[in-house]
Amino acid sequence: MSGAVLVPAGAAGxxxxxxxxxxxxxxxxxxxxxxxxxxxxxxxxxxxxxxxxLGNRLAVPVWMEGGSWTHPLGTDQLGRDYLARLVYGARxxxxxxxxxxxxxxxxxxxxxxxxxxxxxRVDDAVLFxxxxxxxxxxxxxxxxxxxxxxxxxxxxxxxxxxxxxxxFAVVARSTTMQxxxxxxxxxxxxxxxxxxxxxxxxxLPNIATHLAVVATLEMALAILLEAALSFLGxxxxxxxxxxxxxxxxxxxxxxxxxxxxxxxxxxLFVLVFGINLLGDxxxxxxxxxxxx
Amino acid sequence: MLTFLLRRLAVAILVAMTxxxxxxxxxxxxxxxxxxxxxxxxxxxxxxLIRAAYGLDRPLVVQxxxxxxxxxxxxxxxxxxFRERVADLIAQRMPITLTLGxxxxxxxxxxxxxxxxxxxxxEGSWVDRGVMLVALVGQAMPSFWLGLLLMILLGLQLGWLxxxxxxxxxxxxxxxxxxxxxxxxxxxxxxxSGMIEALSSDYIRTARAKGLSRLSILGKHALxxxxxxxxxxxxxxxxxxxxxxxxxxxVFALHGVGYLAWESISxxxxxxxxxxxxxxxxxxxGLTLLADLxxxxxxxxxxxx
Numbered sequence: 001m002s003g004a005v006l007v008p009a010g011a012a013g014x015x016x017x018x019x020x021x022x023x024x025x026x027x028x029x030x031x032x033x034x035x036x037x038x039x040x041x042x043x044x045x046x047x048x049x050x051x052x053x054l055g056n057r058l059a060v061p062v063w064m065e066g067g068s069w070t071h072p073l074g075t076d077q078l079g080r081d082y083l084a085r086l087v088y089g090a091r092x093x094x095x096x097x098x099x100x101x102x103x104x105x106x107x108x109x110x111x112x113x114x115x116x117x118x119x120x121r122v123d124d125a126v127l128f129x130x131x132x133x134x135x136x137x138x139x140x141x142x143x144x145x146x147x148x149x150x151x152x153x154x155x156x157x158x159x160x161x162x163x164x165x166x167x168f169a170v171v172a173r174s175t176t177m178q179x180x181x182x183x184x185x186x187x188x189x190x191x192x193x194x195x196x197x198x199x200x201x202x203x204l205p206n207i208a209t210h211l212a213v214v215a216t217l218e219m220a221l222a223i224l225l226e227a228a229l230s231f232l233g234x235x236x237x238x239x240x241x242x243x244x245x246x247x248x249x250x251x252x253x254x255x256x257x258x259x260x261x262x263x264x265x266x267x268l269f270v271l272v273f274g275i276n277l278l279g280d281x282x283x284x285x286x287x288x289x290x291x292x
Numbered sequence: 293m294l295t296f297l298l299r300r301l302a303v304a305i306l307v308a309m310t311x312x313x314x315x316x317x318x319x320x321x322x323x324x325x326x327x328x329x330x331x332x333x334x335x336x337x338x339x340x341l342i343r344a345a346y347g348l349d350r351p352l353v354v355q356x357x358x359x360x361x362x363x364x365x366x367x368x369x370x371x372x373x374f375r376e377r378v379a380d381l382i383a384q385r386m387p388i389t390l391t392l393g394x395x396x397x398x399x400x401x402x403x404x405x406x407x408x409x410x411x412x413x414x415e416g417s418w419v420d421r422g423v424m425l426v427a428l429v430g431q432a433m434p435s436f437w438l439g440l441l442l443m444i445l446l447g448l449q450l451g452w453l454x455x456x457x458x459x460x461x462x463x464x465x466x467x468x469x470x471x472x473x474x475x476x477x478x479x480x481x482x483x484x485s486g487m488i489e490a491l492s493s494d495y496i497r498t499a500r501a502k503g504l505s506r507l508s509i510l511g512k513h514a515l516x517x518x519x520x521x522x523x524x525x526x527x528x529x530x531x532x533x534x535x536x537x538x539x540x541x542x543v544f545a546l547h548g549v550g551y552l553a554w555e556s557i558s559x560x561x562x563x564x565x566x567x568x569x570x571x572x573x574x575x576x577x578g579l580t581l582l583a584d585l586x587x588x589x590x591x592x593x594x595x596x597x
Contacts, residue, residue: 132310137535137572147557231436265437273432
């Protein structure tokens with residue numbers, strides 16, 4: 001049908017094995033650190049991310065002149081501890097990323113597997129739904145929905161989950177098509193297995209690795225999109241310290257104290273970079289060069 | 293070829309109809325539009341008045357058919373906030389968004405094609421790895437944050453470019469760079485893998501055996517084949533970029549369609565919101581159709597399927 005839409009780019013890099021595993025290790029390290037910060041950070045940092053201290057606004061980080069260890073990353077425009085907000089923000093990013101991937105993964109995988117397994121009319125319908133979804137401008141629709149229904153944490157997850165399933169569907173569909181024609185599926189048919197059993201026991205486990213690679217890509221995308229929505233004021237509502245929202249709130253001060261947007265921005269970049277590294281490493285390791 | 297064309301066109305029209313319906317449903321999500329428009333301090337009478345004035349008291353089906361019928365002839369109603377015809381509002385601002393999209397695509401192609409070729413020619417080398425790293429960095433860069441960084445660096449510290457606004461061509465440079473970042477990773481990977489595939493093919497070996505120069509092999513033979521998917525993906529990427537320009541237009545206060553959409557969303561101006569969603573989706577559908585036709589025209593093998 002629409003070949004151009006359904007063939008996103010790429011093949012694996014030609015890097016030697018040790019370098020690839022270095023990327024994977026670095027990705028694991030970054031994601032692990034952020035996950036640790038997300039789970040334990042808020043209880044390890046002595047400050048409350050919501051406590052304002054108007055007498056101590058925009059205190060500079062410790063490495064700049066006049067900085068102190070009381071607030072290692074300084075404070076924001078309301079005197080809230082930046083480190084406390086940053087680690088709390090890690091929790092928001094991780095939860096939104098994981099929840100979105102679970103929701104979109106369920107939708108996309110179901111559609112893709114059905115289309116790829118049954119083929120024919122079912123597949124035509126699935127392809128049509130994917131084409132429709134791709135023609136919808138994601139950021140605009142997400143902004144519009146949140147703008148209409150009022151910003152909330154759950155709504156952001158719901159909207160992103162309902163929008164970001166396309167790549168899951170595309171990959172699940174094409175990999176299911178390949179698996180469907182393999183010998184062990186034929187063997188299962190001959191052994192008298194039901195359709196459901198074949199889907200559940202033969203197809204799904206064999207496309208799972210491809211889906212895991214997609215999951216990393218979509219998680220990275222969801223985290224970036226949440227930050228963009230929050231930055232535009234239509235994502236996670238204040239005073240929650242989403243990294244995108246922190247950048248938006250700090251924007252007015254960025255020309256005088258650039259570190260206020262550097263800190264949450266670098267955190268966002270590093271996390272997304274780490275997740276992508278993890279995905280790339282995973283793909284190389286599994287040899288699933290067509291998964292993207 | 294004709295059946296392929298007709299089938300592809302039929303699908304495009306069906307998708308357009310679906311998006312038309314979706315954009316209508318989108319603005320009805322919040323339940324009662326009249327209450328949202330009237331605002332929190334409105335009385336019962338105000339709401340009733342608004343409901344009647346905007347035709348929101350009619351059954352949903354009638355409203356839907358009305359929207360479809362009007363949208364089909366390019367009439368998207370009147371903006372609640374600007375008090376202008378929505379079609380005019382969009383037409384005024386579309387050139388800005390299109391310019392931004394084309395500038396972004398131009399920069400993306402200028403960066404990604406040479407780098408992609410370079411990586412393919414030196415496959416497995418440090419150059420290749422560096423290029424792939426650039427792709428990863430581009431993928432992870434939050435566009436709005438990159439925009440702010442450029443503002444600080446190029447706008448404030450170096451003073452080369454205006455920080456925000458719509459006045460001159462210089463206003464398109466920074467947003468164009470930021471927009472290009474979103475397309476560079478995909479285009480670069482595609483150029484690279486296409487070139488690697490082309491360079492290892494039989495006709496390249498023949499060309500080498502004939503003793504053709506390296507440049508002629510790369511340019512005339514390999515690139516021409518690798519370019520087919522790149523051209524069609526570039527068209528699709530342009531569609532994505534127009535849809536994604538809302539963030540960048542808002543950051544740089546560039547008054548295009550994206551900025552219009554953002555303003556309208558924050559002002560509950562629903563006729564504008566649903567029209568912009570529809571128009572951007574239609575442009576995307578048109579571009580993918582173009583990409584598929586281009587693909588079919590350039591690569592005869594695809595027509596058969």
